[in-house]
Amino acid sequence: MVHVSVISTGGTIACTRDADGGLTPTLSAAELVERAGLHGVTARDITALDSSAMTFADIDAVVTAVHEELEDHSGVVVTHGTDSLVDTAFALDLFFEDPVVVTGAMRPADHEEPDGFENLRTAVRSLRSRTHVVFCGEVLPARGLIKGHTEALNPFVSTGDVPENPVHLPPVSLAGMNVPIITCYPGAPASILDGCEDADGLVVEGLGAGNVSAEVGEALAELSMPIVLTTSVPFGKVNFSYGGPGGGNTLGKHGVIPSGWLRAGQARIALAAALRAGVDPAEIIGA
Template sequence: MTSPARPGTFVLVIATGGTIACTTDPATGARTPTLSAAELVTACGTTDEVRVYDATSLDSSSMTLADVDHLISLVHSALADVSVSGIVVTHGTDSMADTALALDLVHSDPRPVVLTGAQVPSDHPRADGPANLLHAITLAADPLSRGQGVMVSFGGDTLAARGAFKDDTSASRAFSLSAPMTLPRPRPVSPAPLADVCVPIVRAWPGAGSELIDAVASLGPAGIVVEALGAGNVSEGMGAALRRVLGGGTPVVISTSVPHGEVAFDYGGAGGGNTLGKLGAIPAGWLRAGQARIALATALATGSDPRALLGV
């Protein structure tokens, strides 16, 4: 990542794998990431000045918090170079929104960081990766993108990292925001390692018992995120287990499996959000479970108030 003398002269593209870098095995039909950052940039046809860096080559469903730590370190190191006008991260779609928020929570530089990827592999007749990458590079190079934090550029849409989630398994416009507006960004915190912060996600379902929460709690997690029903409610059995977890001092954040809308602690009963909130559970606000996990892990790693990073 060597730099020229003039400030703000190039966009850095950091590749991490994902469908955008995939080719298809003709024998099995399996997609695996094989293309380098340089090959991706060449295919997109950009006329902007670009430098490239290959960070890793993963299906993003395998992206660990250690991988996220590495990416955060790369981005911060790159932004120490005044020649960088912006950064593009190519990334798989499965965990793109989670990584975007992890980067955004510690992003204090005005220069943009833009994540993009693809829904179909590079050797598909209608590959969407080149157009997505071209748009992302253009966005990262644009001075008007300064001060907007980390963004997701995909299918012609430009979305803030906070509140973003993947809402379609195959459509070219794969991402949406859970809120009807752009959410305010909390004050960025200094990076701290996330790799050893264990925050599992537990999915609620109607009539669930206590067993799953009890089993997860027995592992000694740093915190738990519950993907609840509706506006933030779980069954009586799961609520009773969460009461025990909260009584033991483990942070619990309540998100929801509903795609859009805010978590609201309105309902009573053993598993109602109102009851859980009074016991110390924290609502995820507009964040879905994946991003709530990232916010809670970042808060625990940095000694920050989880409510501040969740935006509630």
């Protein structure tokens, strides 16, 4: 039995520059494994995307592939673009307690000093229980992770002292779930919520420790769907403290759920997975 499988989804780690200088994923999983100098490792391609294009259906495909590969392997490494890497990694951490690592690169494969191949080698060496992210020699828990820099070789940072996932779910399909993210700015009108009436659930990226404008707060109180309120602030926990129509304390009394340590992308994954699994989203978001 071969012990490690590498699954490729595209991203910068697999990118080379085209004639116009644009980066596009061109390397296969097998080519990544070969260039990283890895032996005794299997390779599997799922898709070849810039991760800003990853849909719930694409995440489902990754989850399915990881499940299949774990039947014959002791661990799986997923290579992924950095734009939405933390969302996919969080989904994998919700669904698996097996050794799964997610990694990628900030420099393309044809860069004079590519970082992806070393990241991949480190990821294979650092397989352990629970999903985590490996970048630039660091091993980072998936939960509560954000991309905090557009250029740094390790762009990922935790929002704080984040506990492990309080709940693990059996894999559920996320495809077809309609969970938009709405960003609220100071004084935002209720019209920013237009078009969300038929959503399965809603994630609102608010301000501070979990607050929105008075008009948006009043509108949220009238919606019957599950709502998670997060923040645009990079670090710290979302706690509902403030009163007034847009304050988190008021919204919590109307059933709005604070996102805790999760930011918008991971809160969206948590809400969609909870609704599809039929569990309380607050149980997945945790303390």
